[in-house]
Amino acid sequence: MVLIMADRIAVIGCGAAGATAAMQARKFNRKAEITLFNTEPYSQYSRCGLPYTISGKVEDFQDLILTSEDNWSMMKIDAKLETTVTEIDHASKKLKYSGSEGDGELEYDALIFATGAENADPPIKGLDKKRVYGLRTIDDAKSLAAEVDKAKKVVVIGGGLVGVETAEAFHECGADVTIVEFLPHILLAMLDPDMAKIVEAHCEEHGLKLLLNTAAQEITGSDEVKGVVVKNRESEEESEIHADIVVVATGVRPITDLAESIGCEIGPSRGIVTDDKMLTNIEDVYACGDCAEGSEFITNNPMTGGLGTIAVRQARVAGINAAGGNETFPGIVGAKVTKLFGMEIASTGLTADLAKRFEVPMTVGSIKGLTKPPYYKGGKEIKVKTYYHKETGKLVGGQMVSLEDAAMRINVITLGIQHNIDAAELFDFENCYAPAICDTWDPIVSSALAARRRLKI
Amino acid sequence: MVLIMADRIAVIGCGAAGATAAMQARKFNRKAEITLFNTEPYSQYSRCGLPYTISGKVEDFQDLILTSEDNWSMMKIDAKLETTVTEIDHASKKLKYSGSEGDGELEYDALIFATGAENADPPIKGLDKKRVYGLRTIDDAKSLAAEVDKAKKVVVIGGGLVGVETAEAFHECGADVTIVEFLPHILLAMLDPDMAKIVEAHCEEHGLKLLLNTAAQEITGSDEVKGVVVKNRESEEESEIHADIVVVATGVRPITDLAESIGCEIGPSRGIVTDDKMLTNIEDVYACGDCAEGSEFITNNPMTGGLGTIAVRQARVAGINAAGGNETFPGIVGAKVTKLFGMEIASTGLTADLAKRFEVPMTVGSIKGLTKPPYYKGGKEIKVKTYYHKETGKLVGGQMVSLEDAAMRINVITLGIQHNIDAAELFDFENCYAPAICDTWDPIVSSALAARRRLKI
Numbered sequence: 001m002v003l004i005m006a007d008r009i010a011v012i013g014c015g016a017a018g019a020t021a022a023m024q025a026r027k028f029n030r031k032a033e034i035t036l037f038n039t040e041p042y043s044q045y046s047r048c049g050l051p052y053t054i055s056g057k058v059e060d061f062q063d064l065i066l067t068s069e070d071n072w073s074m075m076k077i078d079a080k081l082e083t084t085v086t087e088i089d090h091a092s093k094k095l096k097y098s099g100s101e102g103d104g105e106l107e108y109d110a111l112i113f114a115t116g117a118e119n120a121d122p123p124i125k126g127l128d129k130k131r132v133y134g135l136r137t138i139d140d141a142k143s144l145a146a147e148v149d150k151a152k153k154v155v156v157i158g159g160g161l162v163g164v165e166t167a168e169a170f171h172e173c174g175a176d177v178t179i180v181e182f183l184p185h186i187l188l189a190m191l192d193p194d195m196a197k198i199v200e201a202h203c204e205e206h207g208l209k210l211l212l213n214t215a216a217q218e219i220t221g222s223d224e225v226k227g228v229v230v231k232n233r234e235s236e237e238e239s240e241i242h243a244d245i246v247v248v249a250t251g252v253r254p255i256t257d258l259a260e261s262i263g264c265e266i267g268p269s270r271g272i273v274t275d276d277k278m279l280t281n282i283e284d285v286y287a288c289g290d291c292a293e294g295s296e297f298i299t300n301n302p303m304t305g306g307l308g309t310i311a312v313r314q315a316r317v318a319g320i321n322a323a324g325g326n327e328t329f330p331g332i333v334g335a336k337v338t339k340l341f342g343m344e345i346a347s348t349g350l351t352a353d354l355a356k357r358f359e360v361p362m363t364v365g366s367i368k369g370l371t372k373p374p375y376y377k378g379g380k381e382i383k384v385k386t387y388y389h390k391e392t393g394k395l396v397g398g399q400m401v402s403l404e405d406a407a408m409r410i411n412v413i414t415l416g417i418q419h420n421i422d423a424a425e426l427f428d429f430e431n432c433y434a435p436a437i438c439d440t441w442d443p444i445v446s447s448a449l450a451a452r453r454r455l456k457i
Numbered sequence: 458m459v460l461i462m463a464d465r466i467a468v469i470g471c472g473a474a475g476a477t478a479a480m481q482a483r484k485f486n487r488k489a490e491i492t493l494f495n496t497e498p499y500s501q502y503s504r505c506g507l508p509y510t511i512s513g514k515v516e517d518f519q520d521l522i523l524t525s526e527d528n529w530s531m532m533k534i535d536a537k538l539e540t541t542v543t544e545i546d547h548a549s550k551k552l553k554y555s556g557s558e559g560d561g562e563l564e565y566d567a568l569i570f571a572t573g574a575e576n577a578d579p580p581i582k583g584l585d586k587k588r589v590y591g592l593r594t595i596d597d598a599k600s601l602a603a604e605v606d607k608a609k610k611v612v613v614i615g616g617g618l619v620g621v622e623t624a625e626a627f628h629e630c631g632a633d634v635t636i637v638e639f640l641p642h643i644l645l646a647m648l649d650p651d652m653a654k655i656v657e658a659h660c661e662e663h664g665l666k667l668l669l670n671t672a673a674q675e676i677t678g679s680d681e682v683k684g685v686v687v688k689n690r691e692s693e694e695e696s697e698i699h700a701d702i703v704v705v706a707t708g709v710r711p712i713t714d715l716a717e718s719i720g721c722e723i724g725p726s727r728g729i730v731t732d733d734k735m736l737t738n739i740e741d742v743y744a745c746g747d748c749a750e751g752s753e754f755i756t757n758n759p760m761t762g763g764l765g766t767i768a769v770r771q772a773r774v775a776g777i778n779a780a781g782g783n784e785t786f787p788g789i790v791g792a793k794v795t796k797l798f799g800m801e802i803a804s805t806g807l808t809a810d811l812a813k814r815f816e817v818p819m820t821v822g823s824i825k826g827l828t829k830p831p832y833y834k835g836g837k838e839i840k841v842k843t844y845y846h847k848e849t850g851k852l853v854g855g856q857m858v859s860l861e862d863a864a865m866r867i868n869v870i871t872l873g874i875q876h877n878i879d880a881a882e883l884f885d886f887e888n889c890y891a892p893a894i895c896d897t898w899d900p901i902v903s904s905a906l907a908a909r910r911r912l913k914i
Contacts, residue, residue: 016897049832049892056834058892063832161891308897309890330885339893346889375506375520377513407894408865414887415869419876428787430871432803433766434618435506435515436796437864440473440765 007032009322010095010108012085012258014038015047016308017289017315018114019067024319025112026075032323034077035106037097041082042138043069048308050141051162054148054169061138090262090282110284110322113259113272114315117252117290117306122157124248126219131245135166136252147245148173155179155228155243157216159186161338163249164203168340170247171208178209178241180216180230182250190336190347195399198383199345202401206341211241219246254291254304267293271304276328278318286322288314297331297417298350298396299358305332335414337407346410349397349417350387361390362397365423365451369443371405376435380404386413386426386447393422393457398444405438412444423452464489466779467552467565469542469715471495472504474746474768474775475571476524481776482569483532489780491534492563494554498539499595500526505765507598508619511605511626518595518602547719547739567741567779570716570729571772574709574747574763579614581705583676588702592623593709604702605630612636612685612700614673616643618795620706621660625797627704628665635666635698637673637687639707647793647804652856655840656802659858663798668698676703711748711761724750728761733785735775743779745771754788754874755807755853756815762789792871794864803867806854806874807844818847819854822880822908826900828862833892837861843870843883843904850879850914855901862895869901880909 009032011022022036038044045064052058072079083099094107119134121127131147134140144166154170156163159181171177179186185196186203200210211230218229220240227240254271256264265273265281271293278286278294289311296303305311310332317327335348355362365386372379382402389396398413400406416426427449431442441449466489468479479493495501502521509515529536540556551564576591578584588604591597601623611627613620616638628634636643642653643660657667668687675686677697684697711728713721722730722738728750735743735751746768753760762768767789774784792805812819822843829836839859846853855870857863873883884906888899898906 046830046832046892048890049830052833052892058832059834066832307890309887312897313885313887333887335887335889337889337891337894339891344894348889373503373506375503375515375523376509377516405862405865407889407891408862409868410889411866411869411886411899412872414889415872415878416876418886419873419878419882421872421876425876428770429868429875430766430770430790430792432792432794432805432864432867432871433505433764434794434796434864435503435509437794437801440769442868 008108009034009110009112010106011036011112011114013114013116013289013291014040014044014079014081015114015116015289015311016044017116017311018112019044020312020315021112021114021288021319021322022077023075024316025323026077028320028325029323035108036072036077036079037083037085038079038081039084040137041100043067043072043079043081045138047136050135050138051165051169053141053145054166055172061142064138085258088258088262090285110286112318112322113264113280113285113287113291114289115255115258115291117254119248120251120253122216122248122250124157124216124219126221127248129219129221130224132219132225133245133247135162135247135249144247151175151244153242153244154247155241156247156249157228158249158251159210160189160249160251161187161336163247164340165338166247166249167208171206178211180211180214180228182215182233184213186210186212187345188353190351191345191399192352192385195383195385195401198401199340199343202343203340252290252306256291259287259291267302269293269302269304273302276331277321278314278329279321286318288318294329295331296358297333299360300331301358303332303334305334307334307336309335330418333414333417335410337410339407342403343401344404344406345401346406347399348410348414349395351397351399355387355396360396362387363390363451363454365447365449367443367447367450369446371402371438373435373439382406382443384409384443384447386444386451388423388451388455390455393424393455395421395423395426409442409444422457423448423455424457427452465565466491466567466569467563468493468569468571470571470573470746470748471497471501471536471538472571472573472746472768473501473765474573474772475569476501477769477772478569478571478745478776478779479534480532481773482780483534485777485782486780492565493529493534493536494540494542495536495538496541497594498557500524500529500536500538502595504593507592507595508622508626510598510602511623512629518599521595542715545715545719547742567743569775569779570721570737570742570744570748571746572712572715572748574711576705577708577710579673579705579707581614581673581676583678584705586676586678587681589676589682590702590704592619592704592706601704608632608701610699610701611704612698613704613706614685615706615708616667617646617706617708618644618793620704621797622795623704623706624665628663633666635668637668637671637685639672639690641670643667643669644802645810647808648802648856649809649842652840652842652858655858656797656800659800660797709747709763713748716744716748724759726750726759726761730759733788734778735771735786736778743775745775751786752788753815754790756817757788758815760789760791762791764791764793766792787875790871790874792867794867796864799860800858801861801863802858803863804856805867805871806852808854808856812844812853817853819844820847820908820911822904822906824900824904824907826903828859828895830892830896839863839900841866841900841904843901843908845880845908845912847912850881850912852878852880852883866899866901879914880905880912881914884909
């Protein structure tokens with residue numbers, strides 16, 4: 001195979017995906033001309049770190065900047081910040097941009113879309129009022145951090161990862177925080193209801209208020225937020241909760257307008273369709289990160305990752321391939337974790353809900369155990385669920401919650417999914433053991449045993 | 458295949474292996490007559506928990522008893538405590554025993570040796586003095602716990618797992634503790650020298666004294682311990698260190714006399730030779746746990762496990778097979794962990810030393826990283842080494858030390874070894890990511906990348 005080196009690579013977007021794609025292209029091809037466009041005035045920063053700037057667990061916004069402007073110069077990557085690509089003529093491989101340092105045109109050989117995602121505004125009245133915030137950018141986080149000393153009552157609309165992490169942060173700063181979740185439970189994109197309930201009880205114990213199965217209908221107030229009108233979806237009862245500020249965290253939508261303008265196919269998950277080389281349907285055009293649709297690992301169903309881990313892995317493949325390489329992205333398992341009030345919440349692969357949607361028949365191994373042997377002081381309760389394909393016995397998912405070691409344990413399940421192991425093989429897993437660490441049979445192994453009995457393997 | 462159910466199963470030994478074998482035999486075969494012999498007066502207890510009875514992390518000796526005498530009755534297993542099997546006539550399948558409740562004879566169909574190991578006394582003068590202890594049994598631990606308020610100066614001979622855990626315990630109780638290690642570093646059965654050095658520095662920072670590369674030559678004192686004469690093996694300088702008590706933790710030796718008496722083959726690791734069914738060379742005779750020699754997973758070299766994890770897994774196989782089943786033990790990877798002064802120390806598969814002995818050519822991926830993203834407060838330094846077969850690129854070992862999450866991370870390496878993955882596949886591992894948990898590229902993945910470059914895969 002003759003690889004043709006792309007001389008000129010344009011990367012649109014400078015989040016985890018865009019920055020990684022540019023760097024990996026540079027590492028692979030020292031001679032390429034690489035240009036990186038970012039509509040924001042900041043160089044690459046960690047989006048996932050934003051909620052922690054509120055509580056101070058991230059001390060300074062500057063700490064979130066992962067690649068400085070100097071780094072780009074050192075790598076001989078032309079990073080154009082505060083600059084928007086306005087038009088692409090892919091037939092002649094030219095693009096136009098407009099930015100703080102003027103407008104211009106650029107010719108390219110390969111193009112990488114790493115345009116990310118944007119907050120999807122929910123159908124709620126009053127979103128335009130003052131002190132209503134999203135949390136997607138560093139500027140959003142700065143606005144929120146400025147509210148810490150003022151906002152006594154905070155309403156967060158949406159109980160997904162960004163919502164709960166932001167709620168925790170404000171709660172830790174002393175605010176009275178209510179999460180309004182439309183669905184019957186928080187975190188349903190990663191947890192089954194029974195697992196979500198454990199997390200909800202833990203959050204409520206720590207003083208967070210949760211309104212589940214509840215629709216936020218209107219943000220009240222004249223110029224500035226006064227409250228949120230909510231409606232319980234079961235009882236249909238309406239009430240108004242007072243709020244000094246409202247954070248809207250109801251999910252995101254891939255940014256695909258530019259890609260669509262040159263004919264990139266958009267998939268059912270609303271992302272730019274890519275293959276396992278991160279190529280779109282158009283030659284020399286790649287997409288990666290939150291704007292891209294990839295394949296779910298187990299079923300090959302189309303899926304956007306929406307995760308930093310997926311973004312950097314897809315971007316590495318896109319960057320190297322755009323620069324003339326031949327890397328492959330193995331598919332999205334979708335390991336998701338967070339920590340709330342000291343509780344680790346971890347999930348990977350298919351949840352019960354996702355399996356249903358993808359029509360994967362599943363058998364579960366569910367175990368309540370302890371992180372350490374019962375005789376050793378300080379072990380914590382852990383609930384472990386591992387999921388297997390009902391017919392093949394292959395591992396297809398897992399969920400864990402505990403005050404310790406749930407996240408690191410989920411890694412074992414992810415690797416097991418990636419290597420196609422079944423319940424009998426997971427049962428044979430030789431977990432590490434020491435009284436101060438874990439018992440002789442890890443709860444993971446016990447869950448595999450429970451499933452094995454049901455699967456009869 | 459016609460499975461013949463053994464009607465009468467005799468299990469000799471009631472540690473992790475013996476107890477598990479008996480229970481698993483019972484679960485598999487409800488009708489079998491199962492007899493369990495234990496020379497000690499206690500029912501099954503956790504040997505690994507013993508050091509923690511000194512510091513109080515295990516609050517009561519009773520907590521260590523994992524299976525009570527009532528449990529045995531409930532399972533209809535005849536547990537004969539304080540009873541020694543004195544003679545076996547395997548030709549007629551009869552054994553004689555002698556115990557606190559009298560002597561007797563028993564006929565059996567299948568026999569399981571789970572006789573464990575005993576402390577191997579090193580060639581040191583004065584081991585017979587008062588206040589010289591081993592730490593293998595609950596009675597040993599009781600003697601040591603009784604010294605906590607009296608012993609101000611403690612010398613531990615041997616820097617393996619039992620030695621360091623006992624040293625930590627006495628140090629935490631306020632004693633002045635010195636470890637005398639014959640080899641150049643502590644924990645060399647699980648760590649390479651560079652990793653051991655990190656642990657040593659950490660222990661010394663916490664006030665533990667380490668005499669490395671030092672031979673304990675004589676325990677001084679008339680009737681009772683006064684000190685230990687030690688000799689630096691390099692400088693050959695001799696000195697005497699004062700000691701109120703001495704703990705000898707220089708390793709163990711499989712107990713095989715009874716097995717040898719009926720013709721069981723003893724292997725190069727001094728354990729009873731077994732196959733993957735845990736069968737010895739003699740029909741209907743099984744062995745498991747510390748007394749048994751099994752196969753190292755990667756190279757199939759003979760090896761005794763010396764680990765609770767291996768004991769229970771082998772015992773499950775032995776118990777089920779003795780009762781008529783057909784289970785297979787997959788081999789010993791040998792995951793080892795401990796925690797010392799808050800530092801997690803973890804190892805799995807081959808160390809550099811073991812690889813040399815087994816003639817496995819290895820390539821290493823070595824990384825110093827952080828457990829969490831650098832922008833998030835409180836991440837800890839972690840050193841990760843992963844080892845690969847130089848020719849095939851397959852994962853063959855790993856070592857990690859950190860103040861958090863080293864042990865759970867080693868589990869990923871163990872599963873990877875068990876499923877034969879290579880450096881490129883480990884690099885594709887989709888670790889979980891969240892600021893409060895771990896960065897987008899786990900240090901494990903970074904170590905795989907470092908090795909991949911060397912391996913050129």
